[in-house]
Amino acid sequence: ASTANLAIILVDARKGVLTQTRRHSYLANLVGIPHLLVAINKMDLVDYDQATYEKIKADYLAFAKQLNINDVRFIPLSALNGDMIVDRGEKLDWYDGPTLLDILEEVPCAHTDRDERFRFPVQFVCRPHDSANPDLHDYRGFMGRVSSGVIAKGDAVTVLPSGATSKVKDIQLYGTSLPEAHADQSVTILLEDEVDISRGDMIVKSDAPAQT
Structure with a gap:
């Protein structure tokens, strides 16, 4: 993991930012991984609610500020239904960002x-x-x-x-x-x-x- 250029921090939409979320983020920052992607999964279990997504995003950003994490992105998704993994799906139309695959393809491959x-x-x-x-x-x-x-x-x-x-x-x-x-x-x-x-x-x- 310490040679990675991107870390995906998986968050359960039902539970939000947990101690484990903070621990994984701290470790990724500790070893110098430059890009973090917070994937808020199981959106299907919260009825694809945008307010839930925005609250988790705000909570994580407040934590990330303490660690001086600069490059962090967010994506709502449902791995079970495939929403926002490769295809956009129909239930997350309020999210206008790229899919998970698109983000992975954009990230620079090498450290400078x-x-x-x-x-x-x-x-x-x-x-x-x-x-x-x-x-x-x-x-x-x-x-x-x-x-x-x-x-x-x-x-x-x-x-x-x-x-x-x-x-x-x-x-x-x-x-x-x-x-x-x-x-x-x-x-x-x-x-x-x-x-x-x-x-x-x-x-x-x-x-x-x-x-x-």
Whole structure:
């Protein structure tokens, strides 16, 4: 999910914005997914009521403002009946926006590296204690794939969720040192300080932290 360019936040029209809705939105924002689509489903179970849709939209926008989520779109639909999925259907004539398929086809496919916040989900911590090479006894590399943005040697970083900070000592790819790493590159990051980091933690740039 962290390499996605669009997240679809599914909302039950009968229940509105729930804790789960907020949690999924926060996680999408945390990993730097730039586009959010709030799909308000099961409109058939609220008689395709426009007022219900508008209330959910207003509630979500109030929440999104707290997270500084800028690019969020909304769509009412009925997955059961196929309304506003591929075809528009007849019951949502008050909605004049695009269908779900149209929105998916419009969304840009790729991250623009330098415009995106750096996000690096740690997939593996490499500590080769048993190596015969004494130079590797203190080696601690954090392996993963750059979800978005760019990182370079010397950049200040913050580890989430702990909040620990350090600087990038080196970026390695198959034993070769790189000056920087870009989105979709699988690399190993070494930090200047001994920081407690585990699989599943997120490394971000300190000057572009996750919005909370």
